[in-house]
Amino acid sequence: MITSRLLSIATAVPGHRLSQSDALAHARAIFEDRIPAFARLAPVYGNAGVETRYLSVSLDWFATPRSWAEANRIYLQAAEELLADAARRALEQAGVAASDVDALIVVSSTGIATPSLDARLLRRLGFREDVKRVPLFGLGCAGGVLGLGRAAQFAASGEGETVLLLVVELCSLTFRWSDTGKSNQVATAIFGDGAAAVVLRGGEGEAGTAVSAWGEHTWPDTLDVMGWSVEEDGFGVIFSPRIPEIVRAGMWSEVDRFLARHKLSLSDIDLFACHPGGAKVAAALEEAFDLPEGGLEHSRSVLRDYGNMSAATVFFVLERMRADGIEGRRVLVQALGPGFTAGFALLEG
Secondary structure (H helix, E strand, O other): OOOEEEEEEEEEOOOEEEEHHHHHHHHHHHHOOOOOOHHHHOHHHHOOOOOEEEEOOOHHHHHOOOOHHHHHHHHHHHHHHHHHHHHHHHHHHHOOOHHHOOEEEEEOOOOOOOOOHHHHHHHHHOOOOOOEEEEEOOOHHHHHHHHHHHHHHHHOOOOOOEEEEEEEEEHHHHOOOOOOOHHHHHHHHHEOEEEEEEEEEEOOOOOOEEEEEEEEEEOOOOOOOEEEEEEOOEEEEEEOOOHHHHHHHHHHHHHHHHHHOOOOOHHHOOEEEEOOOOHHHHHHHHHHOOOOOOOOHHHHHHHHHHOEOHHHHHHHHHHHHHHHOOOOOEEEEEEEEOOOEEEEEEEEO
16 A cells, blocks of 8 residues: 655744734723623633734724625635745645645635635646645534545555645634624634645655554534534634533544554554644643643644644644654644544654
8 A cells, every 4th residue: 555645744824913912902892892791701811722823814804893705805815825825835845846746635614715725726836737626625623634634545546646735724704793602702712824735645665754544533413512603794603612521521432443443552652743722622632642731732832822723723733743853753643623523643753
């Protein structure tokens, strides 16, 4: 069987930097007069584990109601710019020309693009006209890991292919001025914008980190745990308070089952590259994987510095982990998303 190898990772963020103290001040100005219980909700900003984030628009843009159409116009422009930046750097790091890419997989769930983002990038970056395009929508925070699995499968197909996986999430643009619910406050406290590009190639003689396995698990009767509702002014965020409970109760057994299929166990894992979600989810993951409090060091530091960038977040974690060195180590990559679904990938350094 041809092995899929991860050759490079590059990440990108937009130019508007937001401190958590400014986020809280702005949320207070928008919501305090309209939410009687805002004082009880405000601590979510301090407890989120986030210090800074990056936004596609200035903070002033959020001060007044915006239409879904306006937000999506910004999404199309900003997403294309971020993906082009990340893609160029990932290709350069891997020593791969855009014309060498056989398959282009683009993951995003925070805006609507038809023609899809991959089509918009074809001429701009110089991809071949016969490149296989695979846009993936609706996977939410799990999209990065699930996309990595799909990309690894493509790279290992036939005689081996060169695959560019692109992930972009502009979570801040889903902010809804009219939404006075708790989930909107949680989203406002943790969401940031970011993109990532990953180059994979199939072939036994290739250098790079092997993507040796991938999989997923969807819990039954959990469609209401995470996702979007479609509202008049955009996507309404759905976050169930059950998420940490599901992680604590079910994550270990599902990861153990995934690893067992590949004749491994949790004791064989050297590093955990987890999408942190938020501070409570990070703590639940540490408990599920029997790690010390704060044991997901890279996941927590990315959450602190960038917030929750949905599907892109896990590649920021992997980028930091690779910079510290993963040679000779086995890495479990994990994320959770709508479904309610856990995605897994196994890297062999």
